[in-house]
Amino acid sequence: MPAGWEYAPAPESRDIVTLEERYGLFIGGELVDPRSGEYFPTLNPGTEEQLAEVAQAGPQDVDAAVGAARGAYDNGWSSISPAERAKYLFRIARILQERSREFAVLESMNGGKPIRESRDVDLPLAAAHFFYYAGWADKLEYAFPNRRPRSIGVAGQIIPWNFPLLMLAWKIAPALAAGNTVVLKPAETTPLTALLFADVVRQAELPPGVVNIITGDGRAGAELVKHEGVDKIAFTGSTEVGKAIQRELAGTGKKLTLELGGKAxxxxxxxxxxxxxxxxxxxxxxxxxxxxxxxxxxxxxxxxxxxxxxxxxxxxxxxxxxxxxxxxxxxxxxxxxxxxxxxxxxxxxxxxxxxxxxxxxxxxxxxxxxxxxxxxxxxxxxxxxxxxxxxxxxxxxxxxxxxxxxxxxxxxxxxxxxxxxxxxxxxxxxxxxxxxxxxxxxxxxxxxxxxPTSPFGGFKESGFGREGGLHGLEPYLDLGESEVRGG
Amino acid sequence: MSRLPVRKTYKLFIGGDFPRSESGRTYEAQGQNVARGSRKDARDAVRAARSGFGKWAGMTAYNRGQVLYRIAEMMEARTAEFAELCSGRAEVEESIDRWVWYAGWADKYAQVIGSSNPVAAPYFNFTFPEPTGVVAIVAPDEPSLGGLVSRIAPVIVGGNAAVVLASETAPLAAIELSEALATADLPGGVVNILTGYRSEMAPWLAGHMDVNAIDLGGADGDAPELERLAADNVKRVVRGRIGEQSPYEIAAFLELKTVWHPIGV
Structure with missing residues (x-):
């Protein structure tokens, strides 16, 4: 096949995406100004143009987000009927399907990945993940023989920039299905689809505080990891940071899952x-x-x-x-x-x-x-x-x-x-x-x-815990009689 | 004139052998001089565990189950001796029954823990458990026999090899157990038992780069520091419960592997 074939440009329209100039933090069901007062630009890596400004969550912001998640957990989400919980998640899956083109275009704008991939891989899988875990919400006792699984509380979740929305789905879907509330921090360079997801949460009419999204660099993640109100940390990212998180959590009894690097x-x-x-x-x-x-x-x-x-x-x-x-x-x-x-x-x-x-x-x-x-x-x-x-x-x-x-x-x-x-x-x-x-x-x-049905996760220094499938529920549940980390 | 009894030398159990501590040290526990293992002994035990791991993990589940059952048989024959070294006969019997219980899991947990996954594409996809590798176990001081058996059994039934720090205050039951293990067709190195001071060995096991998981069921004040050290190679940290027997205790020391293959003609 000869090199240098010419193709006519076939760009996907950006019209479907409406961007704000500046985004706050999604805490307690609303986008709020950061108490830190700090913002930073987020770019299109294909053009270096600034797409918007997003907030840098400070310690007080993290505290507010964890507080909102705790409040939502205590005031209803943990006691709502599992079948109702499932229906919220089904709604999210459907809304993601309905708005998939908008998300795909924004994902490619903010992350640089080809639209063919964000459209055909990231978005369908993200929606499918919510649809899959939705069905688990009211069937948890079938997943773990001889146990009565219970939710844990507030999950702190930190995700990377390579599959921003898909990693959000991998984190949020099983956490909510298991009955927890979440504070999620997207990667510093790719916050926009997570912030757009806040609008999905609004459309799905999820109770305020069940999902909180805080943006920022590694400092915000570090604050989230060490916050005493967080019961579980799920991290996807580098092995170096994963080890630092494992050290930070030593002796706290918090559950931890790590999905780290690879060299396959x-x-x-x-x-x-x-x-x-x-x-x-x-x-x-x-x-x-x-x-x-x-x-x-x-x-x-x-x-x-x-x-x-x-x-x-x-x-x-x-x-x-x-x-x-x-x-x-x-x-x-x-x-x-x-x-x-x-x-x-x-x-x-x-x-x-x-x-x-x-x-x-x-x-x-x-x-x-x-x-x-x-x-x-x-x-x-x-x-x-x-x-x-x-x-x-x-x-x-x-x-x-x-x-x-x-x-x-x-x-x-x-x-x-x-x-x-x-x-x-x-x-x-x-x-x-x-x-x-x-x-x-x-x-x-x-x-x-x-x-979504297929467990994913590593051996050795690639981390522990699985995401996806029945096995992806365990990190978000207390099985009762044993306190196991890394199983 | 009554006969003078022959006393036992209380030694370590490494790689199927019974060496003294390389340090030449002992300490007094339960009225006996017991080997006081060193960090070098701990490292030797990890090496022995790594070399024993391959053979053990490669055996069939049926075979592993039979070896665990034989451990119960070997203990049963020594019930009286064990009873003198721990809280008594009840603890011994419970420990023997625990081996039998876990022996029966050897060829069953994969069916409970594994899965076939209905992916939305033409692929055959399944998930099955594999042993993590070398597991360090910090056993509790009490119950000195029951705690030990409760933590070793779920680790090795899954195909792992173990390096165990025995009860510091009451190590004699652990030494008796190593003699039962040595006659139970367990390949050398699958279980290694160290006696001595926990503070001298546990940190070296927790930070060891060829140890894949650590069970802190018997740790107390030192647990946070051991957990911190464990992060150096992303060890799986398990807080095993001493009195518990369950397949979830086995699962804590297993890795899940998922295989995809296209379906086509």
């Missing part, structure tokens, strides 16, 4: 369907610009197919379209922030310096905004930083192996354990690899699939 191996055996594998490799690492904690960032290729596979992969890379996130033909959107772009740039430079061979397809980067071309490193040793550290960008490191045992050893040679991929036509080998790979999610002949 995507393993291709010589009998794999190569063209499908190439699609899986591309989806594994270039989906959402590689801003994915479970991204297949280490490609392990069996030596005998190394050359044909890499040739196919490089050719496929030349057909990826990078550019306007709102263009419906875009495959690779903008890097989420200047800070993240700097981190990717630094690690890629380290890869070149350590001796890896870099490949980038011919690719024109827009002049404004934050961009990084899809990148493949070959000749990578396991000790290189690009094989060890989470890059969180569109950068693939390729390693090789000869035997299945060697593939397992290399795949598991990391402190992380979030996900892994296996490509082979041999069923028994898939199951053997699935058993031996130390990761919470194994994708066999596929990659980066998500579903």
């Amino acid at each position: 191996a995507n393993i291709v055996f010589d009998d794999a369907a190569l063209d499908q594998a190439v699609e899986g490799i591309v989806n594994g690492i270039y989906f959402n610009q590689g801003h994915v904690c479970c991204a297949g960032s280490r490609l392990l290729v069996q030596e005998s197919i190394y050359e044909p596979l890499i040739a196919k992969l490089k050719r496929r890379l030349t057909t990826l379209r990078l550019g306007d996130p709102l263009d419906k033909n875009t495959d690779i959107g903008a890097i989420n922030s200047k800070q993240q772009l700097d981190k990717i740039t630094e690690l890629v430079a380290a890869g070149e310096e350590e001796g890896a061979e870099i490949y980038q397809p011919p690719c024109r980067l827009p002049e404004k905004g934050y961009w990084f071309a899809p990148t493949v490193f070959t000749n990578v040793a396991q000790s290189y930083r690009i094989a060890q550290e989470e890059i969180f960008g569109p950068v693939l490191s390729v390693l090789t192996f000869r035997t299945p045992d060697e593939a397992v050893e290399k795949a598991n040679n990391t402190a992380y354990g979030l996900s892994a991929g296996v490509w082979t036509e041999k069923g028994s080998r898939i199951l053997s690899m699935a058993q031996k790979l130390q990761a919470g999610v194994i994708w066999a002949n596929t990659f980066n699939r998500f579903d």
